[in-house]
Amino acid sequence: MCGIVGYTGPRAAPETLIGNLRRLEYRGYDSAGIAVVVDGSLQSLKLPGKVQTLADRVAVEWTGTPAEGSRCGIAHTRWATHGPPTEANAHPHFDASGRLALVHNGIIDNYADLRRQLEARGHVFRSDTDTEVLAHLLGSLGFADDPIGALCAALRQVEGTLGIAIVHADRPGRIWVARRGSPIVIGVGEAETLVASDAAAIVAHTNRVIYLDDDDIAELSAGSIEVRTAHNTPVSRTVSQVDWDVRAAEKGGFEHFMLKEIFEQPESLENSMRGRLDPAAGTAKLGGLAMTPREIADVRRVVLVACGTSLHAGMVGRLYFEDLADLPAAVEQAAEFRYRNPILSPRDLVVAISQSGETADTLAAVREARQKGAALCGICNVVGSTIARETGRGVYLHAGPEIGVASTKAFTSQVAVLLMMALKFGRCRRLSREAGTEIIEQVHALPGLVRRVLELNERVARAAASLADARDAFYIGRGLLYPVALEGALKLKEISYLHAEGYHAAELKHGPIALLDPSVPVVALALDVPGRDKMIGNIQECRARGAPVIAVVTEGETTIGGIAQETIELPRCAPLVSPVVAAVAMQLLAYHVARLRGCEIDQPRNLAKSVTVE
Ligand code: G6P
Numbered sequence: 001m002c003g004i005v006g007y008t009g010p011r012a013a014p015e016t017l018i019g020n021l022r023r024l025e026y027r028g029y030d031s032a033g034i035a036v037v038v039d040g041s042l043q044s045l046k047l048p049g050k051v052q053t054l055a056d057r058v059a060v061e062w063t064g065t066p067a068e069g070s071r072c073g074i075a076h077t078r079w080a081t082h083g084p085p086t087e088a089n090a091h092p093h094f095d096a097s098g099r100l101a102l103v104h105n106g107i108i109d110n111y112a113d114l115r116r117q118l119e120a121r122g123h124v125f126r127s128d129t130d131t132e133v134l135a136h137l138l139g140s141l142g143f144a145d146d147p148i149g150a151l152c153a154a155l156r157q158v159e160g161t162l163g164i165a166i167v168h169a170d171r172p173g174r175i176w177v178a179r180r181g182s183p184i185v186i187g188v189g190e191a192e193t194l195v196a197s198d199a200a201a202i203v204a205h206t207n208r209v210i211y212l213d214d215d216d217i218a219e220l221s222a223g224s225i226e227v228r229t230a231h232n233t234p235v236s237r238t239v240s241q242v243d244w245d246v247r248a249a250e251k252g253g254f255e256h257f258m259l260k261e262i263f264e265q266p267e268s269l270e271n272s273m274r275g276r277l278d279p280a281a282g283t284a285k286l287g288g289l290a291m292t293p294r295e296i297a298d299v300r301r302v303v304l305v306a307c308g309t310s311l312h313a314g315m316v317g318r319l320y321f322e323d324l325a326d327l328p329a330a331v332e333q334a335a336e337f338r339y340r341n342p343i344l345s346p347r348d349l350v351v352a353i354s355q356s357g358e359t360a361d362t363l364a365a366v367r368e369a370r371q372k373g374a375a376l377c378g379i380c381n382v383v384g385s386t387i388a389r390e391t392g393r394g395v396y397l398h399a400g401p402e403i404g405v406a407s408t409k410a411f412t413s414q415v416a417v418l419l420m421m422a423l424k425f426g427r428c429r430r431l432s433r434e435a436g437t438e439i440i441e442q443v444h445a446l447p448g449l450v451r452r453v454l455e456l457n458e459r460v461a462r463a464a465a466s467l468a469d470a471r472d473a474f475y476i477g478r479g480l481l482y483p484v485a486l487e488g489a490l491k492l493k494e495i496s497y498l499h500a501e502g503y504h505a506a507e508l509k510h511g512p513i514a515l516l517d518p519s520v521p522v523v524a525l526a527l528d529v530p531g532r533d534k535m536i537g538n539i540q541e542c543r544a545r546g547a548p549v550i551a552v553v554t555e556g557e558t559t560i561g562g563i564a565q566e567t568i569e570l571p572r573c574a575p576l577v578s579p580v581v582a583a584v585a586m587q588l589l590a591y592h593v594a595r596l597r598g599c600e601i602d603q604p605r606n607l608a609k610s611v612t613v614e
Contacts, residue, residue, distance in 0.1 A: 357385020
């Protein structure tokens with residue numbers, strides 16, 4: 001969703017800001033803007049459309065002017081919430097004096113009330129946004145004379161979420177930032193200071209970063225970083241090291257980030273597993289979980305909360321916990337969680353699964369679970385993200401930055417982490433050491449199995465041709481492969497705009513089968529794992545209605561080959577790891593369909609990488 005960058009230092013701010021803004025394009029956005037401080041005034045440009053359009057305008061209008069050489073500024077990519085993507089609604093927004101410029105991620109919930117109050121005092125607004133209200137509020141609170149005092153006062157008045165960066169014409173070389181619920185990362189450079197809503201924007205300059213806490217305010221210059229709480233008390237925040245470099249956030253020769261990330265999975269899975277498997281004890285070592293065997297044995301129920309692809313990983317995880325740990329497990333759509341009355345107790349462990357660690361609905365579910373006294377933990381990819389911090393303990397994926405909007409490597413790492421977690425829980429409960437060691441062997445085999453699926457890239461690309469012209473498609477599966485059917489259909493929808501539905505293979509006959517005809521292909525996940533025999537019957541049902549079937553089978557499968565239109569043969573694998581093996585093939589399939597249909601794969605329309613609104 002929205003992205004923030006800021007820069008103060010010896011280099012030209014416009015060029016640096018736009019370069020860094022490009023690294024946030026992957027998050028999904030519809031407008032872009034920039035403001036720099038020049039000779040005691042502000043210069044700004046904003047527009048609906050791409051960062052490249054902004055860069056072109058900057059080149060035309062600022063080259064040869066003082067703005068070109070400005071050393072301090074902020075920039076933004078906006079994903080529209082309050083008001084359509086227009087120039088007026090794009091960030092930065094300004095206070096009444098026009099001397100304060102502000103970029104904002106998040107939502108000011110009480111903006112309408114604040115706007116009415118400010119309008120009554122003569123403020124005139126030019127946009128539909130909640131952000132402009134915040135800019136005017138800060139100006140009216142005396143930011144020009146006392147920036148920190150105004151920020152503290154504003155934080156007391158606003159409700160909602162914010163990550164903000166501000167520059168002021170009267171104070172060249174300075175940037176102010178604040179966060180509440182929306183991330184702000186400060187990059188500590190050599191005689192320069194950078195700001196971003198996401199470390200990916202600044203790793204090209206420095207890997208030393210400070211993650212602000214909620215309700216932190218900071219005043220930055222090229223050589224100083226002063227952090228305060230919203231009560232105006234100075235605090236020190238630790239400088240962390242980002243453990244990946246700029247190459248991880250670049251395409252590295254691949255046509256798309258998505259393809260690169262699909263192909264990274266043998267390594268990302270290895271990174272998720274590294275040092276976490278103990279074959280001798282037949283268990284997993286997950287230090288970040290910070291739970292004693294006694295505490296694990298005391299858990300009565302696991303509740304997995306997540307959205308989107310992470311929700312599908314949770315559905316696989318649920319089966320793992322039931323199967324390996326004899327533990328009742330539920331998967332909950334995070335968006336609904338706090339609007340129901342979830343029955344939770346301290347012996348329920350709520351596991352929040354989120355690649356970004358910033359998804360608003362998942363975060364809200366975490367807060368609801370805490371409120372109800374449940375035990376909490378997180379499975380996140382982004383280190384230092386809000387969900388990782390608010391859950392206080394958990395397991396990081398260590399999958400590296402995921403840039404493609406359609407999640408791929410995060411899904412397979414989530415499944416691997418859930419499997420390791422269920423294994424650990426199982427070993428604290430009823431699972432024998434021998435059974436544990438056997439599962440570890442299966443987990444260890446995963447990177448190699450995924451490598452073999454990736455070797456089938458060309459084969460999958462050919463199969464994609466039979467889907468590319470369809471208008472509708474179904475994905476069906478059973479057991480552990482049912483969530484993968486949902487995920488396969490989601491991948492296809494996200495990037496190829498082809499209408500696809502994931503269904504339990506047995507549910508198809510309770511309605512959707514009415515839609516099948518020769519123009520509606522069915523992707524059937526029919527690996528040689530429990531459920532295969534029933535899948536054969538389900539495939540027959542589809543064929544009887546004339547639907548072309550692309551069956552995903554285990555190598556050496558003979559029966560299904562005779563029934564399905566096409567078969568994609570995947571390497572033989574243990575049932576527990578089959579969701580990962582099948583998911584990689586589904587990712588490739590969606591990728592190739594989208595490519596054949598000429599879609600914009602890394603930044604699909606209307607989608608955002610990190611959904612920070614409910
Ligand atoms: C967005 C992304 C999806 C992702 C979902 C949940 O919709 O486009 O790819 O699965 O959010 O995100 P999270 O970061 O919480 O896993």
